[in-house]
Amino acid sequence: MKNKYDMLVVGGGPAGALAAKTAAEAGNTVCLIEKRPAIGTPIRCAEGIGKECLFEFIQPDPRWISAEIERARLITPNGTSVSLEQENPGNVVGYILDRKIFDRELVWQAAEAGADVFVKTRATAPIMEGGAVRGAKVMATGSPADIRADVVLAADGTEAQFARWAGLDTTVPLREMMSCAQYLLTDIDIDAASTDFYLGNDVAPEGYLWVFPKGDRTANVGIGISGRKSRDGSRAKDYLDRFIAKNFPGGKTIEAIAGGVPVCQPLPCTVADGLMVIGDAARVVDPLTGGGIGNAMYTGKLAAQVASKCISAGDCSKAALMPYDTEWRASRMGKSLERNYRVKEFFITLNDKKLNVLADSVASVGLAEFSVSALIRELIKRNPRMLFELKALKDALQ
Amino acid sequence: MLRINRDKCGYCGTCVAVCPEDALELIDAYLSLERDCIACGICARACPLGALEVVHEE
Known part of the structure; x- marks a missing residue:
């Protein structure tokens, strides 16, 4: 030195x-x-990254790619699964890394x-x-x-x-710190080409729960909740343990981590x-x-x-x-941070009922472009009756 | 005072980032109270694992 x-x-x-x-x-x-x-x-880290984001800096190498992702699924409070893919299914849209x-x-x-x-x-x-x-x-x-x-x-x-x-x-600020916990779970049934996001105030208040595949029967199963929703008995770990007991009762934890994500x-x-x-x-x-x-x-x-x-x-x-x-x-990143901050502030105001309505409206949509803005444009187009609520979203796109 | 349950702590540093007094520090894998704690309890709220507790002494 x-x-x-x-x-x-x-x-x-x-x-x-x-x-x-x-x-x-x-x-x-x-x-x-x-x-x-x-x-x-x-x-x-949950280890997910979009394809373009990665390619800008390094070419993918099988030594540190755990899974290739073709779609994202949003699972809403009422159990509806909204699958988001490119118009040609089977295209790789992102990766789960081995950090x-x-x-x-x-x-x-x-x-x-x-x-x-x-x-x-x-x-x-x-x-x-x-x-x-x-x-x-x-x-x-x-x-x-x-x-x-x-x-x-x-x-x-x-x-x-x-x-x-x-x-x-x-x-x-406490409300903008996502309090997170994650297990690397193995021996579980998953879609090894899909990143799954579970939404809802009973599942992950002001955040989401994720299942990101790390292989055929292994995944990062984790959760982030807003710091202001975190309390004894309802911490990130508590929500995660309840979800796993219900959805992956036979899963074996081979790694347990915690972390904070500033949003x-x-x-x-x-x-x-x-x-x-x-x-x-x-x-x-x-x-x-x-x-x-x-x-x-x-x-x-x-x-x-x-x-x-x-x-x-x-x-x-x-x-x-x-x-x-x-x-x-x-830059594109700067603009996207600004927009997604406003989108996030909008989504955390939604109750489960509205989340269900919005998600149902875009169930089985093929997106020409796999992006947040493409999804938001679809949401606005398909929910004319929620025009007033969606104004904040529409403004965020501009 | 702040009580750290080291059996629960995941040494992730979430508490460090929310502490308004910059009192906490994660030294490698050891959470350390380096400076004066004002017992505000924000870190205890943010902790994903419930490893922190503000204890008020009589």
Whole structure:
């Protein structure tokens, strides 16, 4: 470990890995630190990603693809199953990853590009000089050290403490923190090409329960509920255990994890003097689906591209780094986050009866394009009598 | 004070992100109360596993 790099990346998930790889390829000296003793584990993820999101950054490899997804099914409170597929069924629309292998592949690529990588090394504080971040104090397997850098990329996920210590407020309001639990269940009957979403206030209040296949008879079965709905006896784990007792009584749990998914709006600003915030730490998780892998890779790569120019120019001030913030907000991801936030805020107001009506109206729809906006357009078209309620949705599309 | 049930804790860090005081920290797989807790109970609400409890001492 050197005591000075061009770039320091705090966190070894997909955001940090893409940032480190991109910056190293551009010729910068890069250090990536991960506080856990291993990259990729323990996971805190349902592991789903859309096809285009993935292809933008890496070609699928059977070593880290657990399942190919052809459709999504929404199962409503009254039990109606709405199957969403492309017009030509059988097309792969997404993947369930094996994050333990996938994350290692990404970090391996960063290392191969020339980045230094250290595990069991955590940032304990930013090094601040004149209000600017100039590196981090770290604890590297028990030994304290200072790592100075022209720019630090905070990629520390949901906890997002590094940016917080540097003065940005990353606290997630309770109602916008999805409290999640998941089991990797095996020996269960599932559709191995479908991601299933169970909706309803008795199933998963202000969230959803998912069954994402990891193979023919294995799946990530998990749930996210709003933090404000979480209480003793009705926590994420309680809802999940009840669902599994009813639907997969013979299932065997081979992994149990928990986690928090922020579904708030992105940070008001994702740069500061000497600092850029990327991935879940920047709160760029899709607030509707909870998906964060693609957005993490996108923001990680973009931040490193902007940072590379700033490092070369010798100016990593907030103003110089700002093009990163401006660009992601104007991007397809930025627009989609804005829209899906409004869509999410609409859906959590629906009672089960209205959810049933809406879902029934789109049962067996073939979507030309497999996307949230295509689904919403169908919902609006097919529910003229709910025009007033759906106005919020319609506005979100514009 | 905040009581952490380490047999229940899934060391996931959900509590860290909602703490208004930045009092909690997940150090590798160990949840640690690093700074002053105001016993607001937000972390206990958010915990997916019910591992946190605010205990009011007489």
